[in-house]
Structure formats: C-alpha cells, structure tokens
Amino acid sequence: GDSVTQMEGPVTLSEEAFLTINCTYTATGYPSLFWYVQYPGEGLQLLLKATKADDKGSNKGFEATYRKETTSFHLEKGSVQVSDSAVYFCALGTSGGSYIPTFGRGTSLIVHP
Amino acid sequence: EAGVVQSPRYKIIEKKQPVAFWCNPISGHNTLYWYRQNLGQGPELLIRYENEEAVDDSQLPKDRFSAERLKGVDSTLKIQPAELGDSAVYLCASSPRPQGRQETQYFGPGTRLLVL
Numbered sequence: 001g002d003s004v005t006q007m008e009g010p011v012t013l014s015e016e017a018f019l020t021i022n023c024t025y026t027a028t029g030y031p032s033l034f035w036y037v038q039y040p041g042e043g044l045q046l047l048l049k050a051t052k053a054d055d056k057g058s059n060k061g062f063e064a065t066y067r068k069e070t071t072s073f074h075l076e077k078g079s080v081q082v083s084d085s086a087v088y089f090c091a092l093g094t095s096g097g098s099y100i101p102t103f104g105r106g107t108s109l110i111v112h113p
Numbered sequence: 114e115a116g117v118v119q120s121p122r123y124k125i126i127e128k129k130q131p132v133a134f135w136c137n138p139i140s141g142h143n144t145l146y147w148y149r150q151n152l153g154q155g156p157e158l159l160i161r162y163e164n165e166e167a168v169d170d171s172q173l174p175k176d177r178f179s180a181e182r183l184k185g186v187d188s189t190l191k192i193q194p195a196e197l198g199d200s201a202v203y204l205c206a207s208s209p210r211p212q213g214r215q216e217t218q219y220f221g222p223g224t225r226l227l228v229l
Contacts, residue, residue, distance in 0.1 A: 004155070034217075043117065043204065043220035044156070089155050093216065100169065101146075101218070103155030 002027045004090050006104035013080055013111050021075040021107045023064075023090035031092040033057075033066055033073040038087045038106070047075075047088070080111045115139065117221035119205050125227045131193035134224045138186070138207030145182060146218060147190050148204040156204050162188065192226075200228045 007022040025031065032051040036044040048057030053068035062077045073090060090104040118137040126132050138145050143164050148156035159178065161169040164185035173180065177196070182188040192199055202225050206218040 036220075041222070043222045044206075044218075045220065046217045049217065091155070100158050100172070103157075105153060105155045 002031070002092060002094060002100070002102045004092055004102050004104035006088075006090050006107050009087075009106070009108035011107060011109050013109070015082055015111055015113050016079045017111075019075070019077040019080045019084075019109065021088055021090075021109070023073045023075065023104060025071050025073065025090070025092050025102075027071075027092055027094050027102075029094035031094045033064070034091040034093070035062070035064055035073070035075050036089040036091060036103075038089065040086070044089060080109070082111045082113055085109055085111045117205055117207055117219055119203075119221035119224055121224055122222065123225050123227075125229065126195055127229050128197055129194040131191065132195050132226060133189055133191045134203050134205075134226075136188045136190070136205030136221060138188075138205070139209075139219055142207035142209050142219070143185070144208045144210065144216070145188050146204075146206040146208075147180060147188070148206065150202040150204055150223070152201070159190070195226075195228045197228050200226055202226070 004025050034049045035047040037047045038044045048059040050057040050066035056065045064073050064075045087106045087108050089106045093101050120135050145162040147159045150156045160173045160180050162182045165182050180190045202223040204223045205221045208216045208218050
C-alpha cells in the first residue's frame with residue numbers, strides 16, 4: 001500500500017536558520033504530494049502541493065520539489081521564524097477506485113528566538 | 114468564509130459508554146472525511162463521503178463505529194461502545210469537489226477524545 005515517511009522530530013532551530021524536513025513516499029499510482037501544517041490548537045491546513053514530477057510547490061517562503069526519481073518531497077525554508085513553530089505533515093493522494101489519502105506521522109518544528 | 118466546524122472540542126468518557134462527534138463542512142463542499150489521529154501519528158482515514166454516499170469506509174471499524182451524512186451536509190461519527198484504545202483526536206475535513214488526486218482538504222480543529 002501507499003506510505004509516507006518523514007524525519008523524526010522535534011526539529012529545533014534558531015530564528016533565521018535554514019530548514020529541511022525530509023519526506024519520502026511509496027505509491028502504487030502516480031501521486032500528488034502535499035505538505036500540511038498544524039499550528040498549536042488549530043486544524044491541519046494546506047501549506048503547499050505539487051501534482052507532477054519536477055513541480056515545485058511554494059508558499060510563505062516554504063518550498064518543496066516533487067522528485068520522482070528519488071520518491072521524495074522534502075520541505076525547505078531559507079530562514080525560519082518563531083511563528084513557523086508547528087507540526088508539519090507530508091501527505092500523498094493517488095487516483096484510483098479506492099482513494100485513501102496517506103499522511104506521514106508529522107514532524108514537530110520548534111524555532112527559538 | 115467559515116471553516117470546518119467540529120463539536121465538541123474535547124470529550125472525556127468511561128469505557129463502554131457511547132460518544133458522538135459532529136462536523137459541519139465548509140458550505141458547498143461535497144466531499145467530507147473523518148480521520149482518527151493517534152498521539153504522535155498522522156491522520157488515518159476512517160470514512161469518506163461524496164454528498165450523502167459513503168464511498169470509502171474500508172478502514173472504519175464497523176463493529177463499534179458508525180457514521181452518517183443524511184442530507185449531504187453535516188455529519189455525525191459515533192462510537193458505541195468506546196474502548197480505551199479509541200482515545201485519539203477525531204478530525205473532520207472537507208473538499209469542494211469529488212475526491213481526486215489533486216484535491217486539497219480543509220480540516221476542522223478536531224475533537225480530542227479520552228476514554229477512561
């Protein structure tokens with residue numbers, strides 16, 4: 001079945017540091033890839049997505065590139081802020097008769113001033 | 114535009130008791146999802162509705178879980194009887210169109226259930 005593997009957290013950084021959160025996937029079909037973010041006390045919300053190989057999703061300074069050859073969708077940001085502290089979920093969606101969106105277990109990011 | 118609304122936000126019950134969660138999706142969203150999120154894990158799909166039809170419930174434990182979306186708008190998820198292992202956050206999400214690989218889901222804040 002489909003699966004998503006994220007790097008273990010928490011990731012702890014100082015403000016303005018560079019961020020990478022690794023995500024790799026296995027899928028039986030041709031997936032779309034997503035990053036969702038969950039701020040404390042709130043629901044998950046879409047951060048960015050990419051629907052085909054080599055696409056780059058971007059939002060709020062975050063970027064991720066769909067790499068089919070390495071089955072990866074790593075999240076990056078050049079300079080993190082304290083307000084980026086949250087849990088980040090990598091997810092995939094595939095077409096097909098039985099659609100089950102698949103999420104990773106989440107990576108907690110803590111940014112210190 | 115109002116987001117996905119869920120209630121209650123928190124629920125504490127004793128094992129073997131029934132419990133119900135309610136979800137009102139974003140207006141006009143035809144697709145509705147219920148997920149369970151265990152501590153330290155990502156959401157796991159329980160059931161997906163297209164309008165009032167349950168189109169994917171293969172991961173719903175049907176011996177104790179049930180769900181309905183009678184008029185294709187709001188939805189209720191029920192557990193009867195609850196077990197200790199049901200303690201989790203129950204998330205509702207919606208999307209505007211029939212589910213396809215590109216669709217973005219909009220999540221509610223979740224209901225945190227603790228079974229004692």
